[in-house]
Amino acid sequence: MPTANPILIPELRVMLAEGDTAGLREVAEELHPATVAEFSEGLDDAEIWRLLDAVPVERQSEIFPYYPMPRQVELFKAADRPHLGPLLESMASDNRDDLLRELDPGFVEEILPLVAKAERHDIRMLLSCPEGSAGSMMTTEYASLPAEITAGEAISRLRSQAPNSESIYYIYVLDPERRLLGFVSLRDLILARPTALVSELMQKDVIGVRVEEPREHVVEKLARFDFIAIPVIDDRGRLVGIITHDDVLDAVRQDATDDAQRIAAIAPLGEGYLEAALISMTWKRGIWLAILFATAAITAMVLARWKSPHAWLVAFIPLVIASGGNSGNQSATLVITALSTGDCRLSDWKRILRREFVVGLLLGMLLSVPGYLLGLAYAPSPLHALVIPATILSVVMVGSLVGSVLPLVFRSIGLDPALMSNPFVSAIVDVVGILLYMGMALAILGD
Numbered sequence: 001m002p003t004a005n006p007i008l009i010p011e012l013r014v015m016l017a018e019g020d021t022a023g024l025r026e027v028a029e030e031l032h033p034a035t036v037a038e039f040s041e042g043l044d045d046a047e048i049w050r051l052l053d054a055v056p057v058e059r060q061s062e063i064f065p066y067y068p069m070p071r072q073v074e075l076f077k078a079a080d081r082p083h084l085g086p087l088l089e090s091m092a093s094d095n096r097d098d099l100l101r102e103l104d105p106g107f108v109e110e111i112l113p114l115v116a117k118a119e120r121h122d123i124r125m126l127l128s129c130p131e132g133s134a135g136s137m138m139t140t141e142y143a144s145l146p147a148e149i150t151a152g153e154a155i156s157r158l159r160s161q162a163p164n165s166e167s168i169y170y171i172y173v174l175d176p177e178r179r180l181l182g183f184v185s186l187r188d189l190i191l192a193r194p195t196a197l198v199s200e201l202m203q204k205d206v207i208g209v210r211v212e213e214p215r216e217h218v219v220e221k222l223a224r225f226d227f228i229a230i231p232v233i234d235d236r237g238r239l240v241g242i243i244t245h246d247d248v249l250d251a252v253r254q255d256a257t258d259d260a261q262r263i264a265a266i267a268p269l270g271e272g273y274l275e276a277a278l279i280s281m282t283w284k285r286g287i288w289l290a291i292l293f294a295t296a297a298i299t300a301m302v303l304a305r306w307k308s309p310h311a312w313l314v315a316f317i318p319l320v321i322a323s324g325g326n327s328g329n330q331s332a333t334l335v336i337t338a339l340s341t342g343d344c345r346l347s348d349w350k351r352i353l354r355r356e357f358v359v360g361l362l363l364g365m366l367l368s369v370p371g372y373l374l375g376l377a378y379a380p381s382p383l384h385a386l387v388i389p390a391t392i393l394s395v396v397m398v399g400s401l402v403g404s405v406l407p408l409v410f411r412s413i414g415l416d417p418a419l420m421s422n423p424f425v426s427a428i429v430d431v432v433g434i435l436l437y438m439g440m441a442l443a444i445l446g447d
Contacts, residue, residue, distance in 0.1 A: 008039045016047055024054035028063065037066035045078035053083075061090035065099075073102050076111075085114030088123070094139040094247055097126040101136075125240075134218050135211040137251060138232045138241030143168045145198055147181055152194035158186070169228050170242075173202045178238045180231060182206055208233050211240060215251055220342055222248050255340075312378045313441055316388055317434070319374075323367055324395035324433045328425040331356050331403030336417050339407060349408050353401065360400030364393035384445060391440045395433045402428050 008027075015023045028036050028051060040051055048067075052060045064072065064087065076084065076099070088096055088111070100108050100123065108127075112120055122140050129135025143161045145154050154171070162168050171189070173181045182202035192201050208231040209218050222230050222245060232241045335352060338344040344352060368389035375385030403425045407417035 009042045012040060012043060012051065013047070016043075016050055021054050024051050028052070028055045029059060033059075033063040034066040036063045041067065041071070045075055048075060049079060049083065057086045057090045060087055061092070064091065065095040069098070069102055072099050076103060077107070081111065081114060084111050085116075088115050089119045092139055093122060093126060093141055093241075094137065096123065097136065100127060101131065129211060132215050133211065134209045134213045134215065134232050134243060135241070137215060137218060137247050138211075138243050139247070140241045142229075142231075142239070142242045143171045144174050144178075144239065145171050145184070147173050147175070147197070147199040147202065149198055150194060151189050151192040151196045151198065151201065154184075154189055154198055158189075172231055172239055172242075173198055174239055180206055180208065180233055180237060180239045183231070206231065209243070210235070215255075216340070218243055219248055219252055219255075310384070310441065310445065312380075313387065313437075315378065316375070317437065319371070320388075320391050320395055320437050321430055321433045323371075323392050324399035324429040325426050326399070327360065327363055327396045328399030328403035328429045331360075331400045332407055332417075332425050333403075335404050335407040339411060339417060346408060346412055352404050352408065356400045356404040357397070360397035361393075363400065364396035367396060368393045387437075387441050387444050390444065391433075391437045394436045394440070395429065398432055398436070399425070399429045402432075 012024070012027070014020075015027075027039070031039070036051075040048055043051065052063065055063075064075075067075065091099075112123065115123065126135065126138070126140070129138075143158055145157060149157070158168055158171065169186050170183050171186065172183050175181055181199075182204040183206055184198060184202040188201050189198075207221060207225055207227070209221060211232055211234055218230065221227075222243070227245070229242045229244045231239055232243060234240050335344070371392045372385055372389040375388035376382060379385035379387075406424055406428075410417040
């Protein structure tokens with residue numbers, strides 16, 4: 001994420017105060033667009049627009065997407081309306097779609113008439129795609145060719161298409177109805193005989209995605225086949241856009257961030273940590289803390305009813321609970337990751353449970369040995385000390401099974417296992433762990 005650069009900001013402000021358009025243009029054109037956004041992040045909205053106005057709109061459209069999304073929204077709201085039409089037309093369609101989805105629908109309808117009719121149709125088509133679908137990630141800026149022309153003619157056509165295409169490494173071969181027939185790489189076109197037909201060079205076995213396919217499927221296919229880009233087709237087989245590897249990388253990074261927050265029992269913030277509103281962050285963290293607090297209260301009530309002369313057992317409660325909770329969270333994380341990457345499916349539930357049963361047994365036995373040795377240091381006798389390893393073995397096995405089952409259950413009923421599993425694993429293992437501990441103590445000690 002771009003951050004304010006305190007060294008260059010005073011120089012930029014001096015240029016702005018002196019009206020040094022040439023100096024501003026040099027900064028905005030010579031540096032990488034991401035660097036320009038980073039250096040100017042500390043300016044106010046009006047100053048940023050004055051900096052952008054020093055360069056052509058094509059350069060503005062390269063710099064603008066590198067500002068954080070909340071800042072892009074602020075800049076759009078603060079801009080004079082004549083700025084917005086040319087900038088929207090010049091932006092890459094996927095970057096433009098991401099921005100417009102963050103704006104109020106009423107504001108979007110207000111600024112769309114500023115855009116040329118052809119671009120307006122493209123914008124409405126992309127905005128109509130469901131959030132999180134392949135269509136919401138795609139760009140409509142791709143290179144295409146008919147099948148019946150030669151390689152020499154194809155290269156001539158690509159020269160005119162290249163400035164308006166996000167990627168020309170893959171060129172898609174279409175029929176007159178824009179149905180996808182195949183694709184040819186730029187490398188194959190360059191190396192082919194000038195008289196060779198595109199239909200002879202193209203690969204007909206095209207791997208693509210449907211407009212409505214979930215984003216996860218797109219990421220999986222692009223990773224599996226190691227593509228630079230993947231075509232997006234509608235229900236009639238017509239090419240409507242492409243998704244490039246950089247867009248998928250952004251999606252993967254966002255998904256990883258969301259999953260990490262879910263695993264920590266935080267509803268995904270959906271924006272940067274420093275940009276998230278305090279009230280929103282408090283709610284997204286607090287709702288799960290409240291659930292965990294309620295389950296901890298149940299644990300406390302169970303303990304309050306435990307009348308036992310063996311006070312030494314109380315000291316081992318955190319150890320027993322932590323052993324089960326940690327093993328359960330490990331299992332949940334592994335199963336969630338496997339489901340997300342396609343390593344396992346719901347139909348594999350029997351194999352998953354068998355594996356976690358065996359692993360839980362092995363882990364429980366491993367932890368029981370130091371648990372028994374620790375129990376001997378505090379228990380009145382070796383028999384009393386057996387309560388600790390017996391409980392650890394039981395609670396680790398239960399934790400592993402619960403941690404593997406809950407993601408499968410939540411996925412089967414349409415809930416997000418990453419958000420739901422770990423908080424519930426902790427809650428269930430806390431209560432079950434205490435009950436097992438009390439049961440083992442009663443069974444072994446007899447009172």
